[in-house]
Amino acid sequence: MDGAPQPLQGAKVVVTGVTGQVAEPLACALARDNEVYGAARFHDPDARRRLESAGVRCVAFDLSAGEPSELPADADYVLNFAVAKTNDWDVDLQANCGGVAWLMEHHREARAFLHCSSTAVYKPMGHHVFAETDPLGDNHGVWRFLRTYSICKIAAEATARWAARRFELPTTIVRLSVPYGDGGGWPAVHLHMMINGSAIPVHVDAPSVYHPLHERDIARMVPAFLDAASVPATVVNWGGDAAVSIEEWCTYLGELTGIEARFEPTEHTIDSVQLDLTRMHEIAGRSAVDWKDGMRQMVAARHGELLKG
Numbered sequence: 564m565d566g567a568p569q570p571l572q573g574a575k576v577v578v579t580g581v582t583g584q585v586a587e588p589l590a591c592a593l594a595r596d597n598e599v600y601g602a603a604r605f606h607d608p609d610a611r612r613r614l615e616s617a618g619v620r621c622v623a624f625d626l627s628a629g630e631p632s633e634l635p636a637d638a639d640y641v642l643n644f645a646v647a648k649t650n651d652w653d654v655d656l657q658a659n660c661g662g663v664a665w666l667m668e669h670h671r672e673a674r675a676f677l678h679c680s681s682t683a684v685y686k687p688m689g690h691h692v693f694a695e696t697d698p699l700g701d702n703h704g705v706w707r708f709l710r711t712y713s714i715c716k717i718a719a720e721a722t723a724r725w726a727a728r729r730f731e732l733p734t735t736i737v738r739l740s741v742p743y744g745d746g747g748g749w750p751a752v753h754l755h756m757m758i759n760g761s762a763i764p765v766h767v768d769a770p771s772v773y774h775p776l777h778e779r780d781i782a783r784m785v786p787a788f789l790d791a792a793s794v795p796a797t798v799v800n801w802g803g804d805a806a807v808s809i810e811e812w813c814t815y816l817g818e819l820t821g822i823e824a825r826f827e828p829t830e831h832t833i834d835s836v837q838l839d840l841t842r843m844h845e846i847a848g849r850s851a852v853d854w855k856d857g858m859r860q861m862v863a864a865r866h867g868e869l870l871k872g
């Protein structure tokens with residue numbers, strides 16, 4: 564694969580979680596050449612306005628409400644980026660697992676279904692480089708404010724695998740690392756902490772390594788993942804080609820802004836999740852946005868006044 568997936572054109576596409584960090588820029592990019600239905604509860608009316616002005620048709624739906632009959636059942640493609648993170652086990656299991664099952668049943672005639680998972684499904688194993696077949700575990704359980712997250716992401720993957728077979732719906736499950744861009748993301752949270760003078764928690768087993776993936780690469784790679792959808796479901800790691808640590812990206816954000824990053828090593832934060840990207844390369848090629856360029860653009864978009872020079 565030459566790393567240049569063909570963009571989607573003229574398709575009817577449903578994007579759930581459309582007000583979220585990852586799906587909003589993706590839906591706006593897709594709406595240039597496709598009929599895009601963006602689904603969420605729309606707790607954020609500003610996000611709805613931004614989406615509508617980008618040409619996205621907004622449809623209110625709740626993952627935990629049963630069959631999503633508001634959504635067009637004749638969609639060609641469905642991209643599920645919705646995630647419930649209330650920290651309540653009953654609510655989050657119902658929304659993230661039952662919600663995926665209802666969504667896949669409703670869209671059983673689609674050409675492909677993409678379910679967004681997370682590298683938070685992997686069992687913490689220090690500096691191990693994770694392939695898709697590696698052990699799963701409660702990666703994010705160490706964060707009490709996200710205690711349901713990893714287990715719900717694992718359970719949602721299991722639901723999507725079952726539904727792909729049950730409905731013969733070609734499916735790809737992507738395990739996303741650290742998405743970021745002008746719209747935000749974990750590096751943007753760190754920048755905010757640096758501005759406020761807060762120390763950045765990093766794992767004691769330094770450095771804390773991930774694969775930041777820019778929002779433009781996310782939009783560019785989605786069509787290839789849809790092409791790779793299959794029964795049983797395709798499962799693939801999804802991250803930027805560069806393995807970059809929190810220590811490195813915060814130090815770089817400090818160089819850009821003149822604000823020094825302070826780190827607080829602790830056992831009470833998530834461990835590194837470094838990825839084997841072989842399968843992603845086979846399906847969708849390599850990421851194209853250099854991480855330093857992407858982070859500089861992120862600072863310019865969010866705190867342009869801080870950029871030195």
Ligand SMILES: NC(=O)c1ccc[n+]([C@@H]2O[C@H](COP(=O)([O-])OP(=O)(O)OC[C@H]3O[C@@H](n4cnc5c(N)ncnc54)[C@H](OP(=O)(O)O)[C@@H]3O)[C@@H](O)[C@H]2O)c1
Nearest residue numbers: 580581582583584585603604605606625626645646681739
């Ligand atoms: N951000 C990351 O660092 C990261 C890393 C790895 C993987 N991921 C995965 O990427 C995907 C997108 O994440 P994100 O960070 O963009 O999420 P996010 O910003 O937290 O947004 C979550 C989205 O889901 C919607 N939602 C929540 N509960 C819902 C419900 N009950 N019914 C319908 N919609 C609901 C929210 O809109 P309303 O509240 O308006 O309904 C929102 O649009 C998720 O699968 C996540 O696990 C994210």
